[in-house]
Amino acid sequence: xxxxxxxxxxxxxxxxxxxxxxxxxxxxxxxxxxxxxxxxxxxxxxxxxxxxxxxxxxxxxxxxxxxxxxxxxxxxxxxxxxxxxxxxxxxxxxxxxxxxxxxxxxxxxxxxxxxxxxxxxxxxxxxxxxxxxxxxxxxxxxxxxxxxxxxxxxxxxxxxxxxx
Numbered sequence: 316x317x318x319x320x321x322x323x324x325x326x327x328x329x330x331x332x333x334x335x336x337x338x339x340x341x342x343x344x345x346x347x348x349x350x351x352x353x354x355x356x357x358x359x360x361x362x363x364x365x366x367x368x369x370x371x372x373x374x375x376x377x378x379x380x381x382x383x384x385x386x387x388x389x390x391x392x393x394x395x396x397x398x399x400x401x402x403x404x405x406x407x408x409x410x411x412x413x414x415x416x417x418x419x420x421x422x423x424x425x426x427x428x429x430x431x432x433x434x435x436x437x438x439x440x441x442x443x444x445x446x447x448x449x450x451x452x453x454x455x456x457x458x459x460x461x462x463x464x465x466x467x468x469x470x471x472x473x474x475x476x477x478x479x
Contacts, residue, residue, distance in 0.1 A: 334357070334381065336357050337357065337381050338354070338357075340352060351367050351368065351392075352368050352369065352372075353367075353368070354366075354368050354383070356381060356398065361400075363401060364402070365396075369384070369385050369391070369392035371416070375418055375423070375446070377423045378422065378446040380397045380446060381398045382396070383395060383398065385416075386409075394407055395425070395427070395448075397425070405447065407444055409429070410429055410431065411430050412429065413428070413429060414430055414439055414475070414476060415476055416428070419469045420469065420471065420472065423445070424445060425443070425444050425445075425446075427442045427444075428473065428475055428476075433455070439455070440454065440456065441453070441454045441456050441464065443464065451467075452464060458475050459476070459477045460474075461473070461475075462474075
């Protein structure tokens with residue numbers, strides 16, 4: 316009976332700690348592509364604010380994280396971010412210019428398409444990371460094509476852009 320009671324308390328605490336919503340307030344230096352965002356993450360029991368991030372942002376309900384891509388083709392930070400409901404942020408250093416980014420179909424994994432230099436040529440490359448920013452998959456790709464990638468129990472559908 317005691318184990319059941321402790322389990323119920325843990326589940327109720329965990330449920331209340333989940334991210335309910337997030338809001339991005341973006342500001343840019345006039346006449347530049349230098350933009351940063353303040354992210355406000357709301358859970359049932361508090362709201363936290365994290366400054367100086369770079370989107371676009373995606374909510375992973377599965378991982379209870381907000382994924383910040385860390386830029387796009389116009390403005391890029393040095394890293395992407397995975398931020399939890401307490402404002403704790405894990406950083407993933409970019410390996411090249413970002414072409415595109417997103418979240419997997421089940422919301423467990425995060426992906427980037429980078430312009431990566433291989434030998435002397437630049438080629439688009441897909442990188443897939445987990446909720447601890449560990450690299451799980453890397454694959455050279457072509458632009459203007461659709462890719463279906465399965466990593467563990469998750470799948471990712473990516474349409475690479477026509478150009479960047």
